[in-house]
Structures are given as structure tokens and as C-alpha cells.
Amino acid sequence: MHSIITEELRFRKRVCEYAIKHGNNAEAARCYHTSRQQVQRWVKRFDGTIDSLRLYSRKPYSHPNQHTKEELVLIKCMHSRFKHEGLSQVYVEAKKRGYKHSYGSVCRQIRCHIKEKKVQIDIKYVPRESLDFSTQGKSYYQLTAIDEFSRKRILKIIDEKSVTNTSRFLLNLEAKMGFRIHTIQTDNGREFTNYGVKDRECLFDIVLKRLGIEHKTTRPFSP
Incomplete structure (x- = not known):
């Protein structure tokens, strides 16, 4: 009404x-x-x-390129199985099974029908010549958080590649992203995990649990 x-x-x-x-x-x-x-x-x-x-809706009832029910089921299935490898892999696996639409179409359908929000976090060394301030011989790194769907990025420059800095980065990440994060994916670096150490929980994971965010990692020795 x-x-x-x-x-x-x-x-x-x-x-x-x-x-x-x-x-x-x-x-x-x-x-x-x-x-x-x-x-x-x-x-x-x-x-x-x-x-x-009132004005009638001008939205068409159907479209020649509209996804079929079978295609939507395929996307959901492939996302469930391969989402840990990224949306590109979800698209590749769907194409192998007869999916005809573009990569962008897959992303849009996942954004519309699958509500979880996934953010990827990476850390990279920043060359000193790229910085516009005096480094005084110190090394600096860039933390980057990317929303998998919108590609929105949150950046932070840190002066130490440590789990303390990556954990602090999490504290106001949701506020800066503007949405509730469901999953964060990282590599297996010591800034994010205690890879190979089983008797001690990583600070990064402790903070994520406190925030109610799931932590997923890429395959070992993969980018």
C-alpha cells in the first residue's frame, strides 16, 4: 500500500x-x-x-538475457564449493558446467542473492621512493582490505609487518567499509596466522572471533 x-x-x-x-x-x-x-x-x-x-512500474517482466532458475542454482552451488578460491574461480567452474553469461553477471547475482560480505586483506612492502615523507631508514608496508563485490578498498600504511598491526587494522574496518563483514580472507603469513604452530592461537584470529568474523586463508604456497 x-x-x-x-x-x-x-x-x-x-x-x-x-x-x-x-x-x-x-x-x-x-x-x-x-x-x-x-x-x-x-x-x-x-x-x-x-x-x-499512480504511475505503473516500467520494469520489464522478463529480459532475453535474464538468468534462468537453473543458472541461479548453478551459481549458488559453485559459490558454495569454490568461494574460498575467489569469484574468478567460481566463474571458471560455472563456465565449465555450461554457464553462458559474463563474469560481471556472476558477481551481480552473488551480490543480490548471497548476502554474506567477504573482504580480502593483503600486506605489501612499499618502496621508499613511493612515500612522500622521510623514512629515516625504516621500512613501511601497506595493508589493503578489498570488498570482494564492490572492490571498495581501505588502505593503511604501517611501519612494521606484524600481527599486532594487522589486528589493530581490524578494529574499525567494518565502520570504514560501511557494512557488517561476514568473512575475511588472508594468506598464511605470520601477520595473519600461526601457520605451523598448533599450541597457540594467533592474535589476528582472537580479534576476529571477538568481532564475530570468520577467517579463511588461501591455500598454502599460493598467492
Whole structure:
């Protein structure tokens, strides 16, 4: 049920009531400075309620390139099996199974139908000549968080490649991204994991658990 009644709708209602009362669309058109054809269209739709005079949706009921139900099921299945390898791999696996649309179409469908938000975090060394301040011999690194769907990026320069800095980066990441993060994916570096050490939980994982975010890692020895 629409709750907003605009001045345009009130105008249409007055025109229709005048035309019906006088039984003359042309006279109503002259009185209200509109066309007879327009009055005729409004009167034909008018059922006594103002809602009957609202604009119809122009959204098409179907589209020649619209995804079929089978294609949507395929995307959901491939995303469930291969999402840990990234959306590119989801697309490749779907193509192997007969998917005909583009990579962008896969991303849009996942964004619309699969609600989880996944962010990838990476860390890279920043060459000293790229910085616009004096490094005084220190090394600097760039932390990058990328939303898998929108490709929105949050960047931070740090002066030490450590789990302490990556954990601090998490604390206000959701606020900067502007949405609730479901999953964070990283590599197996010591800044993100205790890879190979089983008797001690990594600080990065401790912070993620406190924030209610799932941590996934890429395959060992993969980019």
C-alpha cells in the first residue's frame, strides 16, 4: 500500500472527478490545461481511489538475457564449493558446467542473492621512493582490505609487518567499509596466522572471533 500522496496525484484525481461529473473529457482538459488523451487515460484507470492514478512500474517482466532458475542454482552451488578460491574461480567452474553469461553477471547475482560480505586483506612492502615523507631508514608496508563485490578498498600504511598491526587494522574496518563483514580472507603469513604452530592461537584470529568474523586463508604456497 502506497502511503505517499503527491500533488500530482491530487491533480489527476481532480481532473478525473471533473471529467466524470460533466461527462466530457475535452472540457476537463481545457479547464485543467492538459490534453484530452491524457484525461481519457486517467479516467479509464480511475476507480475512485487515488492509488489507481499512480504511475505503473516500467520494469520489464522478463529480459532475453535474464538468468534462468537453473543458472541461479548453478551459481549458488559453485559459490558454495569454490568461494574460498575467489569469484574468478567460481566463474571458471560455472563456465565449465555450461554457464553462458559474463563474469560481471556472476558477481551481480552473488551480490543480490548471497548476502554474506567477504573482504580480502593483503600486506605489501612499499618502496621508499613511493612515500612522500622521510623514512629515516625504516621500512613501511601497506595493508589493503578489498570488498570482494564492490572492490571498495581501505588502505593503511604501517611501519612494521606484524600481527599486532594487522589486528589493530581490524578494529574499525567494518565502520570504514560501511557494512557488517561476514568473512575475511588472508594468506598464511605470520601477520595473519600461526601457520605451523598448533599450541597457540594467533592474535589476528582472537580479534576476529571477538568481532564475530570468520577467517579463511588461501591455500598454502599460493598467492
